[in-house]
Amino acid sequence: MAVRKSAPIIVFDVNETLLDISTLEPLFERVFGDRASLREWFANLILYSQTMTLCGRYTPFGELAVSTLRMVASLHQVALDASDIDELQARMSTMPAHPDVLPALKCLRNAGLRLVTLSNSASGASPSPLERAGLATFFERSFSVEAVKKFKPAPETYQMVSQALNVELADLLLVACHYWDTAGAQAAGCLGALLTRPYNAPLLIDEMPAPDLMASELGALTEQIIQRWGGPA
Structure with a gap:
């Protein structure tokens, strides 16, 4: 795989990917x-x-x-x-974070990578689910699909993030434990990293994109991200 000149912004799905x-x-x-x-x-x-x-x-x-x-x-x-x-x-x-989430986010932050979230859940009053789980401070922004009134994997949801951050879609890496989400992000022009938590797996069919990265545990996926990009250029 070709090495990018700069690290992508990591866009995390929330429900089931981060929160249990x-x-x-x-x-x-x-x-x-x-x-x-x-x-x-x-x-x-x-x-x-x-x-x-x-x-x-x-x-x-x-x-x-x-x-x-x-x-x-x-x-x-x-x-x-x-x-x-x-x-x-x-x-x-009030869903808690998966046990592998906090150590992985610390590693990604220490590597200097930019982190945001993109959720199907609507935004609401504070404290948010991410705040209650002790994760909110790791992310520079949290995006909700309510802004475009379309649910993932509609391309408008990923486009909204790239436009708000003033970057190209190719500069985003979506991390999710749902293949329909990573495939949707890749179809829109992003990179996709699939976390194969229990009850989640890739769809093995030639017509659908294989995830750019894949692991069964967020720590292992984080290692792949850091090995490939090593933080911002």
């Missing part, structure tokens, strides 16, 4: 009797966020998360209480 959504499992185990139903809900949440974008519609991610929970409950013929909705919203706003 498995902390929502107790809610799903209590409501559905199976904590694995979290994955059914989350997959549908992503599916219908992308469906809304394709249909030219938008509603904040948190509201869509609640509606998707109601949909999954209906499919399973489970009655939801208002307290269940409250618990979902509370848990989504």
Whole structure:
């Protein structure tokens, strides 16, 4: 692989990449009797966020998360209480960082790399989920797709970041544990680094781009980033 003259700006996805959504499992185990139903809900949440974008519609991610929970409950013929909705919203706003995140962010910052986030979640009042998780200070900016009212992987979401930072799309490296996100970023002109956390893997098909970097743990992915670019030129 060719070595770039300067390091890219690292753009982190937030939900599941940095913050651990498995902390929502107790809610799903209590409501559905199976904590694995979290994955059914989350997959549908992503599916219908992308469906809304394709249909030219938008509603904040948190509201869509609640509606998707109601949909999954209906499919399973489970009655939801208002307290269940409250618990979902509370848990989504207080998800902790994965254990590998803080050491990796420290390494990237010490290497002099610029770090930002790009999330499907709408911005809200302080403290934000990143602030609650103790991560906010690592990032110079946090972007939300609400600014363009389209969900990732719409190209406008990545273009928004490049325009706001006054850099080319090729100067961005998106780090995410979702292949649909890294592939979308690459299709838009960015670099893509895939973090293969549990329940996440690349789609091995010739017509889709292979991630530029890939690892199963953020520390290992960070090592690849630093070895390849070593910080700003």
